[in-house]
Amino acid sequence: MAFLALKVQAQEPLTLTDAIGITLQENHDIQIATLDTVVSSNNATAGNAGLLPNIYAATGYDYYQNNTDIEFASFDGSGDTQSISADFAETEEFSASINVEYMLFDGLGGHHRLKLLKNSNETTVLQTRYRVETTVLNTVFFYLNVATQQANLSISQEQLDISNERLQRAESQFNFGAGNHTAVLNAEVAVKNDSVALRQNRLHYQTAKAELNAFMGRDPKINFTVDEEVAFYPFIDKQQLEAKVLENNARLKLSQQGLEVSQNELSIAKAERYPKVSLHGGYSYFDQTNEANLLLSQQLDGWNVGVGVRLNIFDGNRTNRKIQNAKIKIDQEKLRIDQTKLQVVKDFENTYTEYEQALNDLEIERSNLKTFEQNFERNRIDFRNGQITNTQLREAQLDLTSAKFRIVTATYTVKQKEALMLQLTGTMLTALK
DSSP: HHHHHHHHHHSSSHHHHHHHHHHHHHOOOHHHHHHHHHHHHHHOTTTTTTOOEEEEEEEEEEEEEEEEEEEEOOTTOOOOEEEEEEEEEEEEEEEEEEEEEEEESSHHHHHHHHHHHHHHHHHHHHHHHHHHHHHHHHHHHHHHHHHHHHHHHHHHHHHHHHHHHHHHHHHHHHHHTSSOOOHHHHHHHHHHHHHHHHHHHHHHHHHHHHHHHHHHHSSOOOOEEOOOOOOOOOOOOOHHHHHHHHHHHHHHHHHHHHHHHHHHHHHHHTTTSOOOEEEEEEEEEEEEEESSSSSEEEEEEEEEEEEEEEOOOOTTHHHHHHHHHHHHHHHHHHHHHHHHHHHHHHHHHHOOOOOOOHHHHHHHHHHHHHHHHHHHHHHHHHHHTTTTTTHHHHHHHHHHHHHHOOOOOOHHHHHHHHHHHHHHOOHHHOOOO
């Protein structure tokens, strides 16, 4: 027992808050989701929605070398012709321009595209939040599994210590002629069984720690101990909890966000029925030289501006189909909201019932534990006084050990249901940090 205590003290302590903090920083799923949020935020801009002008510059240089034969009429009306003939005549052209294009009106399609991009960003943020909540919830489960195995390991060690004490007493009684060999054998069997149980629990404990380490995103070989003390979260009444579920639940918010996306898609489709008015303008420069041409060189530069109007008269009913499909999608999203709401409320009702049941079970097991402890102590005294057999003491010991295991299970079951409740109410990330 002393050896086990020294070994535990040498390990790194890890609280639930620490585990959640490490997970939020190191878990790969959370890191990927966070980067998705950054990309989505970068895309939600007026430029991507087509609300800003396009400004671009262009330049070019062309060189030609041609054999040229040109014949053209005389300008004096005599009917005579003149000709130009040149071999390897060179022509050079240079051009440069800067242009601006801007959509003045498109049926507010750009405005709704920007809202759609922002909706998409909000959806990504909600998806990230849900993924983070789920990851934190799993961290809690992994942590509580470690706590369970750690507590079970201590109980198994305590049980083995008691069995070793009983074996020593049985051997002493047998050596002094006050006992029998059967009692010694029974005590030896108990020690062997408890030793096997201890080794199995130690294996479960090591496996649980490696799983938690890996899930947090750190080396599975890192050794640590967890805090077995449990502080329960003070929940408010059920009606207030349900109101929080309907207000903050990530899944429900995602379904509501889907409706906003569909409504904006409908507005974008309707915008295609309106005329599009665009403005364009710019400055251009052009320079050309010719070796074989009447026009040996020319240079042009100046400003230009214009307005264009485009109205879609017939497009094969594509716009009408887009509008019809967008309306159908809105109806689907409304149904999906109702479906998600029913599912979330059902999950809340079940979790809250299980939570209350787990609390009741814990109180019962705590009350039972006192009875089993008293019963074991009386049996231990009676065994020392020779009033009961080794087998009877063993039964009392197993009853007590089972009661302790049930206490551990009931305690961490309450904590698990509590974590599920926090996720459903959308308060997990603030309550558990």
